[in-house]
Amino acid sequence: MLTKAKWPLFVLLLPGSLIIGIVFLLPFVFLIIQSFWTYESSFVANTTFTLANYAKLFSDSYYFDVYLRTVKISLISTAITLILAYPLARFISRLGTGIKGFLLSLVALPMIGGAMIQTMGWMAMMMRYGMLNGILMGLGIAKEPVAFLGTELGIIIGLVQSFIPLMVLPLVASLGAIDISLEEAAKSLGANSARTFLEIVLPLSIPGAVSGTILTLMMNLTMFVTPSILGQNKIMVFGTIAYQQAISVGNWPFASAFAIFFILSIGLLALLARTVTKALQKSQVNNIKSEQRINGVEL
């Protein structure tokens, strides 16, 4: 903009690039290297090359069970998060600026409050005679206190609540960008609310839903505070194993190998999701084209 010289650009980018490059990207390189090192004893590893860490991962079915459990819990939580976040986002996106901002800053509170505060709140609620059971028994839904702590149910409830904000924000962005006159036009041409929603609103909100879903799934897959506290160490997932191996056991090479296997499989999942959504969008475009051809309307 202001000058043609290159040096200001370089100077402006340098501090941020140094910090992100050294403190953020470089550790991933260390992670890969260390996953091939040999574990000796707690917090001691030597640099002898080995594949033992990966071999242990694939030979011990315990870790495969952990992997499957993590994926299962994450998929369920993400699906419920999407189902609950969508109507809320749709509601917020159609409000006036002032109240919309107020509600959005309320929705963002769990993000700012952090995982620890959310988890503590849930733990208080999930106690034997805590709020959840108080309500359930008060309404006569449950005769005896339901066990939430130490169960997958408890973890899923905690995860869904924590990540609704992550899902709502991109959804509000793409739902809010839909021109209201499009919906009005559809209605004035005789489409009812359901049809307007299915054919106008839903397709246009897919980009927000996809980015929210990917982000939420990623967070769910690598969560460790919620499963650790609400699962009471009875339900092990990737995050709790990684913490246990790295901090309690001190087996960094194995923790690294598990992490690399995990991030690679997440990457594959993301790639798959992208391919599927692209195919979906393509078929949608084809549908519209064929409808237009039937109606005799040229593009």
Place this chain on the structure above:
Amino acid sequence: MIEKMNRVVVIIVSCLIMLFVLAPIIVLVISSFNLSRYFEFPPTGFTLEWYQAFFNSKEYQKALLISARVASSAAALGLLAGIPAAFALDRYKFRGNSFLQSIFLSPLLLPQIIWALGLIQFFSLVRFGDRSILGSFVGIVLAHTVIIIPYVIRMVLTSLHYVDPDLEYAAMSLGAKPVRTFLEITIPIILPGVLVSAVFGFMVSFTDVVVSSFVAGTRYITFPVRMYSEIRTEGLDPLAVTVSAFVVIFIVIIAMIGERTIRWSRFI
């Protein structure tokens, strides 16, 4: 008629989901005044006993103080590194611009726990004298700076989009040097975005538990890490809940002030 009923249903459902999202925060605040030690519901009585205990607890105050020191240092560093970078990304067309932008934002997307695993190994090898920076103040602050930088860059980029470049050209054509133009035209316009990213960055660092619990070590135990290890070993106790409720009240007040004064939700 049906339209009206639909609207009522939509509002009720939205309120219920909202209540669910805010439930833990609300419950923490209620529990901090609850007489019962076991978080019974409905509350058995009102008390300020736990707040009294908190104001007498040196240990929790120390943890909060460490968190505040880490968060303010990291937020300052994050602004120093993030604002110039955002400015460069917005105002210069150069090859690799969008690539660099996604690199800068990547700490928001890549799983923190996996990065943290690499980070403890890396930090344990970086030495000043005979000590590694793993578990040192510098180490924690650097790690938190990485968490804050993407927020700063995203929010400052958003506010830079509101700046009309013509204003800057006008100032310069009237004889202002680029530095003066930046200080007197650009900075005031992007100030709300900078302010929000400073506050947001501070709070994200203040409440971080994932990265902190990996790199914290034993000397600088921040408030969320203290909570985590205590709950894991001794279970939930009213004092810990009260300290968290105190932080929650603080966060809600900041969020509401931020929304009222500069509409901070547009940057989130």
